[in-house]
Amino acid sequence: MTQDELKQKVAQAALKYIKDVPIIGVGTGSTVNHFIDYLADFRGQIEGAVSSSESSTQRLKKLGIPVLDLNAVGPLEVYIDGADEVNPQKHLIKGGGGALTREKIIAAASKTFVCIVDENKCVDILGAFPLPVEVVPMARSYVARELVKLGGQPVWRENYITDNHNEILDVHNLSILEPKKLEAIINNITGVVTVGIFAERPADIVLIGKGTEVVTL
Numbered sequence: 001m002t003q004d005e006l007k008q009k010v011a012q013a014a015l016k017y018i019k020d021v022p023i024i025g026v027g028t029g030s031t032v033n034h035f036i037d038y039l040a041d042f043r044g045q046i047e048g049a050v051s052s053s054e055s056s057t058q059r060l061k062k063l064g065i066p067v068l069d070l071n072a073v074g075p076l077e078v079y080i081d082g083a084d085e086v087n088p089q090k091h092l093i094k095g096g097g098g099a100l101t102r103e104k105i106i107a108a109a110s111k112t113f114v115c116i117v118d119e120n121k122c123v124d125i126l127g128a129f130p131l132p133v134e135v136v137p138m139a140r141s142y143v144a145r146e147l148v149k150l151g152g153q154p155v156w157r158e159n160y161i162t163d164n165h166n167e168i169l170d171v172h173n174l175s176i177l178e179p180k181k182l183e184a185i186i187n188n189i190t191g192v193v194t195v196g197i198f199a200e201r202p203a204d205i206v207l208i209g210k211g212t213e214v215v216t217l
Contacts, residue, residue: 004030006118006209011035013207013214014080015042017114022047023073025106027081028056028099031116035080036060050076052106053099054163070109079110083117083203084129084196090115090203090217091179095132095196098162104194108201115203119210126179130155130170132196137167139191146189147171150182166193 001009011034018024026036026049036059039046048066050073051057057067070076081103085093092115094100107113131152135143144154152171160168176182179199186195206217 001212003118003120007031008034010116010118010207010209010214012038014114014116017078017080017112017205018042018046020045021077023049023068023076025050025076025079025081025110026052026056026060027079027103027106028053028097029082031082031118032056032080033059035116036063039063039065048073050106052081052102053097055097070106076106076110078112078114079106080114080116081107083115083121083198085123085126086115086117086121086203086206086208086217087123087126087179088217089179089199090206091126092198092203093126093129093131093176093196094198095134095168096129098132098157098160098168100132100196101134101162101164101166101194104198104201107198112205113201113203115206117206117208119208122208126176126197127174130172131174131176132157133169133171133186134162134164134166134193134195135169136191136193140167140169143189143191144169147186150174150185164193
């Protein structure tokens with residue numbers, strides 16, 4: 001089974017978590033794109049979705065699924081999203097696609113966060129994937145210097161602007177042994193909008209495409 005077929009399989013497995021849920025949270029990324037495509041069969045059952053990115057918003061709208069403002073819907077029952085890395089504690093690194101801030105907001109506002117990944121995203125220790133940090137543009141160099149003090153090697157994601165009109169630093173060479181602690185430290189750096197560690201609010205359920213099966217963590 002190819003990696004893309006695994007992504008399709010795990011995306012399909014997430015559909016059971018949206019049964020009888022009128023408004024769902026929808027993330028961003030290649031695995032989530034498959035999930036959105038499967039939503040075509042649920043259009044009559046879904047009142048709408050809260051989307052974490054402009055790209056997902058456009059994909060949902062093409063299927064005829066209304067995209068709603070989080071401010072207008074209140075707490076969400078379920079949020080479906082992918083990840084760049086997942087550890088055994090269901091802590092995540094997210095933000096490879098640049099939507100980490102909106103993803104973190106929707107995750108925080110959701111009762112159940114279902115993360116869908118293929119087995120290549122599973123690690124024992126977070127950090128092999130460069131850690132995204134969204135920053136206010138004028139603070140980029142300052143934040144980068146502070147991240148160096150933490151042992152990382154920040155690289156500016158050039159020619160990329162987030163949906164929130166900010167910039168991203170991708171931090172290499174980190175071995176994140178204490179995800180909650182590092183999440184708090186980086187979030188407290190002035191000029192940081194958010195960091196792509198999801199540990200304070202981890203996934204509740206992780207569906208992993210492994211071999212020909214979907215494993216639940």
